[in-house]
Amino acid sequence: MVENRPWLTFLQHFVLLCGVALVVFPIWIAFVASTHDGRSLVSGVIPLLPGDLFFENYRTLLSEGMAGSGGGPVWLMLFNSLVMALSIAVGKIAISLLSAFAVVYFRFPFRMFCFWIIFATLMLPVEVRILPTFEVVANLGMLNSYAGLSIPLIASATATFLFRQFFLTVPDELTEAARMDGAGPFRFFKDILVPLSRTNIAAIFVIMFIYGWNQYLWPLLVTTDESFYTIVMGIQRMVTVADSYPRWHLAMATTVLALLPPVIVVVVMQRLFVKGLVETEK
Amino acid sequence: MADIAIKNVIKRYGDTQVIHGVSIDINDGELIVIVGPSGCGKSTLLRMVAGLEAISGGEISIAGRVVNRLEPKDRDIAMVFQNYALYPHMSVFDNMAYGLKIAGRPKEEIRERVEKAAKLLELSALLERRPRQLSGGQRQRVAMGRAIVRNPSVFLFDEPLSNLDAKLRVQMRLEIRQLQRSLATTSLYVTHDQVEAMTLADRLVVMNQGVAEQIDTPINIYDRPATVFVAGFIGSPSMNFLPGEVDAKGEAIALAQGPRLRSISQKLGNHAGRSITLGVRPEHLQPVAEGEQDFHLEAGVVETLGADVLVHGRLVEAGAAAPQVEGEGGAGIVAVRLPGHAKVAEGDRLPLKAQDGLLHLFDPESGKRLADV
Structure with missing residues (x-):
């Protein structure tokens, strides 16, 4: 639109800026809090400008962690979260690609039945099936392990469905050309389908990484050993300490640290991510 | 380098047969x-x-x-x-x-x-x-x-x-x-x-x-x-098909639209008295001087293509007063291809002659070719 109404422009920007401020303010507070000492945060007046303890607080966190308030050093929790989020994202993509490939390109008995079974699991989020899942994981001896953290969350109807829809748009001639060229099913999958799904894979990766990173309930259940605690549940443990004030400045610093990896993933993959969601024509 | 032999090949999708025994030697x-x-x-x-x-059936071989x-x-x-x-x-x-x-x-x-x-x-x-x-x-x-x-x-x-x-x-x-x-x-x-x-x-x-x-x-x-289908499919504009009958002596063809074609070289003895479909390509109808024609064409739509002029119209018996009006639309419409600068206007009556030896006779029932005329 070609319009020139200064007031309208001003109003639009004003509304947008208010919205941004509303969203960013809590994060700003968290950051500011992470640069003060514990005492100034519980004094009743929350500071709005960064203090001078930025390096000290973060050094404490990363090296020693918060002894006495549960959880190991923060770097270990970050590492655990990273392993969990990455395995979930990568595992989900691998499994969904393969199952979508099977459902779209192979004619086997009960093909559509399989697809609908996969699809039906969309209706059962982790929280609903948490008891039986826990039972299975416990019986398999996967408590307190990375496998226990990630494997139960890997099966994914969403991604299978998305890849299926994408595979259906790949022209048949491409499949036929590959057959002419002598590519077997696996060659076709590896050389043609996966490279073509690149943007979709990126989109799914971003979504699933954040999904994995933000898991709270499941890690809380399957880990009792501090060395397997993830960062998101770690934060929660920091603020529910007995017999003392929660050390808000360190909790906030942890929050800021926990925020970083998903942000980095989104920023790095943003271009591909948007393309993957928008693009239909290849 | 190889030859291909397609022998009586059939394709069925469920109960629907789509290819009914095709054989080609290449x-x-x-x-x-x-x-x-x-x-x-x-x-x-x-x-x-x-x-x-x-x-579904038959055999395809490549290089034997x-x-x-x-x-x-x-x-x-x-x-x-x-x-x-x-x-x-x-x-x-x-x-x-x-x-x-x-x-x-x-x-x-x-x-x-x-x-x-x-x-x-x-x-x-x-x-x-x-x-x-x-x-x-x-x-x-x-x-x-x-x-x-x-x-x-x-x-x-x-x-x-x-x-x-x-x-x-x-x-x-x-x-x-x-x-x-x-x-x-x-x-x-x-x-x-x-x-x-x-x-x-x-x-x-x-x-x-x-x-x-x-x-x-x-x-x-x-x-x-070989068939009406092939005749109509190959060649542009399509061949004109005119229903008619060979006369009792096998010397002329009487078209259902009126005109009689006499200028045919080959006797049609074998087909005397028989109903036929006459096929004439638009390029095989020649404009001739008044009096030599097989029939007149009353011009309808005239398409100027540069190299040729295509005239679509109705057949009129030589000397007849008015064109027969039969049915609507394309029925009975005949196309003629004339050289690029032929001057034809809608409503003109063109005396035309079918070129000897370039006519086709088909069986109206089976669509199969009968003879060259």
Whole structure:
């Protein structure tokens, strides 16, 4: 639109800026809090400008962690979260690609039945099936392990469905050309389908990484050993300490640290991510 | 290099039979064009040769080897698809090299063969590009390059030019012809465009509703179409079909619309008294001086094409007062092709004569050819 109404422009920007401020303010507070000492945060007046303890607080966190308030050093929790989020994202993509490939390109008995079974699991989020899942994981001896953290969350109807829809748009001639060229099913999958799904894979990766990173309930259940605690549940443990004030400045610093990896993933993959969601024509 | 034998091939989808026993023998190095309207089964036939469709009955052999149960890659064929089917994420080089790579050829050999094919197709400068950075004609060339590189014994073309604009189509048509000549590779080419079919083919297969109506050289098919369908499909504008009857002596044809044709060289004794369909191509009706005509044409729509003028109109008996009005629309409309600067206006009456020896008689029931006249 070609319009020139200064007031309208001003109003639009004003509304947008208010919205941004509303969203960013809590994060700003968290950051500011992470640069003060514990005492100034519980004094009743929350500071709005960064203090001078930025390096000290973060050094404490990363090296020693918060002894006495549960959880190991923060770097270990970050590492655990990273392993969990990455395995979930990568595992989900691998499994969904393969199952979508099977459902779209192979004619086997009960093909559509399989697809609908996969699809039906969309209706059962982790929280609903948490008891039986826990039972299975416990019986398999996967408590307190990375496998226990990630494997139960890997099966994914969403991604299978998305890849299926994408595979259906790949022209048949491409499949036929590959057959002419002598590519077997696996060659076709590896050389043609996966490279073509690149943007979709990126989109799914971003979504699933954040999904994995933000898991709270499941890690809380399957880990009792501090060395397997993830960062998101770690934060929660920091603020529910007995017999003392929660050390808000360190909790906030942890929050800021926990925020970083998903942000980095989104920023790095943003271009591909948007393309993957928008693009239909290849 | 190989010949192809298609023997009584049948295709069924469930209970619906779409190809009813087609047999074609293709000689080594020949370019055979299969032409027909949409849904006639021509693409299905090609895909059966390619191995992309199962064969429900009959036998296809390539170079003496029955291929009914072979995978496409084992048939020693290459195919060019209508929408090119290039791999969008690979460069031109990789697109052409993919088949060889899978076959496990050494890198050096692949490079050599791809570069040779690229040179032949004038693609050398484009080898690093992606398909989406190419024009339609270039993509078509890459698709052909992909086929050539493999050095197969048979090329299959599935309407390869129908996505191109008219000018490019003519150019690519010539290139395909030259390429096929110089490589002398047996080729099977499917199209619905009869000009493409006529210009490319060594021999032409005209298909209709799952049956090969006629297999012959283009000029024979034009000169002596075996059925009404073939006669109407090949040639543009289409042949005119006029119902009529051979008179009792077999010397003249009385058309249902009135006029009698007397100027026929061959006696029609064999068909005396019989109902027939007379076929006359628009280019075989000649304007003549008043008095020599077989009939008059009352001009309706006149199309000026530059090289020719097409006149569509109704037949009028010589000397008759008014044209017969029978039915609506196209019924009874006859087309005539006149030289480029013929002056004809709507409503004119043209005296026309059917050229001797260029008429076709068909059985009105079966549509089969009866005789040349």
